[in-house]
Amino acid sequence: MKVCVYGAGAIGGHLAARLIAKGDAEVSVVARGAHLAAISENGLFLETEGKVIGGKPFAATDDPSKLPPQDLVVLSLKAPSLPAVARPLKKLLAPSAAALFFNNGIPWWWRYGIDDGGSLPLLDPDGLLWRELGPECVLGGVVYSSNALKQPGVVTHFGANKWIMGEPTGDRSPRAEAAAELFEAAGLSAPVSEDIRRDMWEKLFRNVAGNPLSAITRVPTADWPRAPGIGEVGRGMIKETVEVARALGWDFADSVDAEAIVNPAPGRAGGRSSMLQDVEMGRPMEVEAIVGQVQAFAREAGVATPTIDVILPLLRGLDAAIQHKR
Numbered sequence: 205m206k207v208c209v210y211g212a213g214a215i216g217g218h219l220a221a222r223l224i225a226k227g228d229a230e231v232s233v234v235a236r237g238a239h240l241a242a243i244s245e246n247g248l249f250l251e252t253e254g255k256v257i258g259g260k261p262f263a264a265t266d267d268p269s270k271l272p273p274q275d276l277v278v279l280s281l282k283a284p285s286l287p288a289v290a291r292p293l294k295k296l297l298a299p300s301a302a303a304l305f306f307n308n309g310i311p312w313w314w315r316y317g318i319d320d321g322g323s324l325p326l327l328d329p330d331g332l333l334w335r336e337l338g339p340e341c342v343l344g345g346v347v348y349s350s351n352a353l354k355q356p357g358v359v360t361h362f363g364a365n366k367w368i369m370g371e372p373t374g375d376r377s378p379r380a381e382a383a384a385e386l387f388e389a390a391g392l393s394a395p396v397s398e399d400i401r402r403d404m405w406e407k408l409f410r411n412v413a414g415n416p417l418s419a420i421t422r423v424p425t426a427d428w429p430r431a432p433g434i435g436e437v438g439r440g441m442i443k444e445t446v447e448v449a450r451a452l453g454w455d456f457a458d459s460v461d462a463e464a465i466v467n468p469a470p471g472r473a474g475g476r477s478s479m480l481q482d483v484e485m486g487r488p489m490e491v492e493a494i495v496g497q498v499q500a501f502a503r504e505a506g507v508a509t510p511t512i513d514v515i516l517p518l519l520r521g522l523d524a525a526i527q528h529k530r
């Protein structure tokens with residue numbers, strides 16, 4: 205089986221290093237810059253639970269057109285980078301191959317199989333993903349795994365490790381089963397979900413406050429219990445997001461423990477959120493996938509989001525300032 209990890213940074217690098225170490229698939233990676241140079245020279249490695257695993261991929265490139273058609277392409281780019289890869293990605297997929305998107309937040313293909321109302325403009329502004337790639341190849345993915353690029357070629361992992369995937373339609377398809385089997389064999393917990401959007405909401409409750417508030421304040425969630433007030437803002441954002449999910453048909457009212465998310469027990473908070481890593485490194489943040497689209501859904505459904513309405517402009521302003529400096 206030919207597998208390509210497209211955007212093999214923190215999350216994708218973790219997955220690729222495991223798949224390379226296991227050796228069940230022919231693994232190629234698309235990466236760039238110093239990270240790509242290190243992978244090409246030495247290989248791609250993951251530090252996890254006191255071990256280092258990985259090795260050299262079959263191919264490493266910043267030009268996906270150099271790779272043969274793939275049976276599975278795993279997209280582990282940040283959401284704002286996705287529209288630009290719609291065309292090269294389409295060419296990379298073998299007929300009936302799957303494109304498995306591991307992203308936090310609401311994905312561009314959300315409406316596929318629900319009302320087929322097309323792409324979400326905040327995530328796919330020119331509709332390139334919907335038009336050029338098409339949602340039919342999509343497998344949705346949700347990752348519980350905290351990772352960071354320690355140095356070029358080396359990813360470091362902390363804490364939980366669950367990689368959920370599922371068809372937007374909820375079917376248990378052979379392609380989802382095959383991907384899950386491959387990941388399980390490589391040492392991951394990789395369940396196939398029959399309601400991947402439910403899993404997305406569940407994960408989003410952790411990200412919708414944790415990511416933007418850690419990025420704006422530079423205080424990681426683990427330190428919120430000692431930073432009065434941040435947790436209260438976070439609780440508001442989570443509660444509003446639960447209401448938005450409910451308005452769209454997913455009821456979590458009794459099952460989301462906002463207090464445990466904003467006031468985590470020692471050792472339960474994960475590392476530095478991916479958005480905090482982005483702001484520290486001057487990279488674009490996933491503002492719309494993690495917060496903007498929640499507000500957009502809220503507006504459509506007539507749900508009030510007073511806390512999100514304050515935080516979102518601050519986050520958009522911070523993101524614009526970062527992009528202005530690039």
Ligand SMILES: NC(=O)C1=CN([C@@H]2O[C@H](COP(=O)(O)OP(=O)(O)OC[C@H]3O[C@@H](n4cnc5c(N)ncnc54)[C@H](OP(=O)(O)O)[C@@H]3O)[C@@H](O)[C@H]2O)C=CC1
Pocket residue numbers: 210211212213214215216234235236237239266280281282283285289306307308347348349350351352353477478490
């Ligand atoms: N990190 C984490 O702990 C977690 C992240 N997630 C989610 O997973 C997704 C991926 O996040 P993460 O792994 O942190 O992101 P990273 O930024 O670490 O990885 C993305 C990689 O893709 C590269 N890239 C972007 N565009 C291209 C391109 N056109 N060609 C080649 N390479 C490209 C980036 O390079 P460059 O750096 O040069 O831009 C980077 O190395 C996000 O949706 C995130 O929210 C989910 C759970 C936890």
Ligand SMILES: CC(C)(CO)C(=O)C(=O)O
Pocket residue numbers: 308347349350351410411414415474475476477478479
């Ligand atoms: C939940 C958390 C914070 C785990 O690292 C995450 O998903 C992220 O960093 O984006």
